[in-house]
Amino acid sequence: MPTSAETVQALSQIVGSAHCLSAAVDTEVFTTDYRKLYRGDALAVVLPGSTEEVSQVMAWCHAHQVRVVPQGGNTSLMGGAVPEKDSGAIVLNLRRMNRVLGIDPINDTLSLQAGVTLSGARAAAEGAGRLFPLRIGSEGSCQIGGNLATNAGGTAVLRYGNMRDLVLGIEAVLPDGRVYSSLRGLRKDNTGYDLKQLFIGSEGTLGIITAAVLKLYPQPRAVSAAFIAVQDPAAAVQLLSLAKQMAGPHVTAFELVSADAMTLVCDYLGGARPPLAGSPAWMVLMEFTGTGAQDELDAHLGAVLEAGMDKGWVQDAAVAASLSDVQAFWRLREEISDAQTRTGGSIKCDVSVPLSDIPAFIEEASARVQQLAPGSRMVIYGHMGDGNVHFNPLRPADVPARDYLDAHYHEVSTAVDSLVHQRQGSISAEHGIGVAKRDDLRLYKSEVELALMWQVKRALDPQGLLNPGKMLPTP
Ligand code: MLT
Numbered sequence: 001m002p003t004s005a006e007t008v009q010a011l012s013q014i015v016g017s018a019h020c021l022s023a024a025v026d027t028e029v030f031t032t033d034y035r036k037l038y039r040g041d042a043l044a045v046v047l048p049g050s051t052e053e054v055s056q057v058m059a060w061c062h063a064h065q066v067r068v069v070p071q072g073g074n075t076s077l078m079g080g081a082v083p084e085k086d087s088g089a090i091v092l093n094l095r096r097m098n099r100v101l102g103i104d105p106i107n108d109t110l111s112l113q114a115g116v117t118l119s120g121a122r123a124a125a126e127g128a129g130r131l132f133p134l135r136i137g138s139e140g141s142c143q144i145g146g147n148l149a150t151n152a153g154g155t156a157v158l159r160y161g162n163m164r165d166l167v168l169g170i171e172a173v174l175p176d177g178r179v180y181s182s183l184r185g186l187r188k189d190n191t192g193y194d195l196k197q198l199f200i201g202s203e204g205t206l207g208i209i210t211a212a213v214l215k216l217y218p219q220p221r222a223v224s225a226a227f228i229a230v231q232d233p234a235a236a237v238q239l240l241s242l243a244k245q246m247a248g249p250h251v252t253a254f255e256l257v258s259a260d261a262m263t264l265v266c267d268y269l270g271g272a273r274p275p276l277a278g279s280p281a282w283m284v285l286m287e288f289t290g291t292g293a294q295d296e297l298d299a300h301l302g303a304v305l306e307a308g309m310d311k312g313w314v315q316d317a318a319v320a321a322s323l324s325d326v327q328a329f330w331r332l333r334e335e336i337s338d339a340q341t342r343t344g345g346s347i348k349c350d351v352s353v354p355l356s357d358i359p360a361f362i363e364e365a366s367a368r369v370q371q372l373a374p375g376s377r378m379v380i381y382g383h384m385g386d387g388n389v390h391f392n393p394l395r396p397a398d399v400p401a402r403d404y405l406d407a408h409y410h411e412v413s414t415a416v417d418s419l420v421h422q423r424q425g426s427i428s429a430e431h432g433i434g435v436a437k438r439d440d441l442r443l444y445k446s447e448v449e450l451a452l453m454w455q456v457k458r459a460l461d462p463q464g465l466l467n468p469g470k471m472l473p474t475p
């Protein structure tokens with residue numbers, strides 16, 4: 001295995017010495033995860049500027065048995081994008097590959113390099129009068145390559161689907177340096193295995209995604225949103241079903257927010273005013289979008305709220321009166337994540353169960369948490385419309401974060417995951433596996449599933465060079 005100095009020397013010749021870092025002061029930001037929970041080290045951090053350079057770097061690493069951790073915006077919540085300690089790996093960060101390659105407004109496609117940020121992709125689409133619909137809180141820093149590698153979800157999945165649904169073609173560099181390219185904007189292509197889907201959601205364990213062709217949609221001209229007080233998650237589920245029946249594809253987002261989550265985020269935002277009076281136990285942020293007139297869309301939203309009130313599912317509602325109200329509502333929702341990080345962190349359970357099971361799941365999991373860690377604040381929020389809740393118990397205000405997490409993290413997350421599993425749910429709905437959930441997979445995937453995952457890994461990466469130690473539990 002080459003030393004760090006030999007690695008730097010060889011890779012500098014490919015990417016240029018300014019783009020091959022090895023001093024700790026330069027590499028730390030690439031070897032530490034976003035929440036500063038995972039700290040590893042690397043032989044070097046390499047920032048290639050083209051697919052050709054990625055291919056040459058990979059070929060050199062393949063020849064010298066050097067492992068590679070692909071990295072986009074380093075916003076993983078699961079420790080998936082940083083090396084582990086003594087990894088003997090390099091980090092290959094794609095941020096220099098940030099060019100939009102083309103937009104075809106007739107084919108409704110956007111071609112770009114993998115290092116374009118999500119907000120950059122959305123802006124490029126908007127510039128052509130189109131929408132790229134993926135929407136997540138980290139859009140200013142996360143990159144399209146990482147969004148693809150982790151099959152990112154977020155707050156508009158209900159209407160548009162996950163990243164897997166939003167891509168038509170990708171280019172990826174394989175562990176031996178060869179380039180797989182399917183950069184085509186086809187909506188129909190039944191010519192055998194859909195190989196690109198292997199790389200999507202593979203968390204960088206099979207190839208390094210370097211470019212993509214994404215689907216675009218009509219730019220909505222109207223948006224209506226309301227924060228709605230509901231008695232409980234059961235009422236929220238009924239309201240969603242009603243909204244889908246009455247407003248069909250206008251229903252773009254349906255986000256659940258618990259009272260503890262709202263209190264936390266308002267506090268984090270320096271005493272922001274909650275949208276609804278009287279501290280309701282449960283709230284929903286419902287958003288409709290459309291390409292028609294604003295007043296028509298407002299009328300649709302109003303009709304759903306009225307029907308929901310008649311049924312007793314809507315207790316109160318604050319309707320956004322302007323675009324800035326809509327943005328303020330979304331700020332409250334999106335900052336819940338960072339509000340938890342600021343408290344020292346919660347027990348993150350990013351889970352999904354069939355939508356019809358959500359109320360019972362929340363009830364039984366909450367009761368279990370209170371048995372195991374009494375007084376926990378129940379920070380429960382997220383994409384209820386997709387059956388995906390972020391079920392994140394948080395320490396009582398007077399208990400130090402470290403004490404709470406040391407005492408309860410393992411027991412609580414295991415208990416929650418097992419309740420999810422009993423309901424045929426997923427222990428990681430949208431955040432992926434990384435290292436955080438890697439060993440838990442052994443409990444929740446069947447022997448056949450795990451064997452197939454390893455067969456795929458060995459077929460594409462027989463030497464185990466790509467993103468070592470991530471996603472796949474040791475067989
Ligand atoms: C969110 O929905 O806010 C994100 O998935 C991030 C998080 O849960 O922390």
Ligand code: ZN
Pocket residue numbers: 154382383390430
């Ligand atoms: Zn989320």
